[in-house]
Amino acid sequence: MLKGIIVLLVFQFLGECIAKLFSLLVPGPVIGMILLLVFLIIRKGSFKSLDNAVFIHLRYLPMLFIPAAMGIITQADILQKEFWAILISLVLGTIIALLFSAKLMDYLTNKWSQNEL
Template sequence: MLKGIITLLIFQFIGECISKLFSLLVPGAVIGMILLLVFLIIRKKSFHSLDTTVSFFLKYLPLLFIPAAMGIITQVDTISKEFLAISISLFIGTVLSLAISAKLLDYFANKESVKNEF
């Protein structure tokens, strides 16, 4: 599990360095996770300690939403002023993510069925 935690921290560190070095608006943690994704795609598989660490963190994922919820409570005035814009962007983002997810699922399902035919 220690190897998995160290792997996650290394990729986050690299992402933070890239974000600060190039003054990007994207958070370093997001860049680090994209780099981890690219690493795992190139490697074509994960390793046990990373899987164990991720499973452990996923069990406690709901706890990470508590600070975000508290932030929303403290910004009630701003949210009420911009309610229409926030609602429209949430609706459009939800519809787009559902559509893209459905297309990807359809693509991978068709790819798998073609693979099984041969």
């Protein structure tokens, strides 16, 4: 399990370094997750110690929603002022994401069925 935690921390560190080095707006841990995903795709799977480390951390994932809820509570006045802008952007963003996902699935299923013939 220690090896798995070290792997997670190394990828988070690499993500932080890339974010700081290139002054990116994307948080370092997000870049680290993408790097970890690429690593696991190249490796074609995970390993036991990483699975154990991730499983232990997933138990505590709901606690990460507490700061988000507190942010919503403390910013209630801004949410009231910008309610319509937030609502419209959420609805439009959801529609765009659904349309893109549907189009991508349609493209991939057509491509997959053509390769099977």
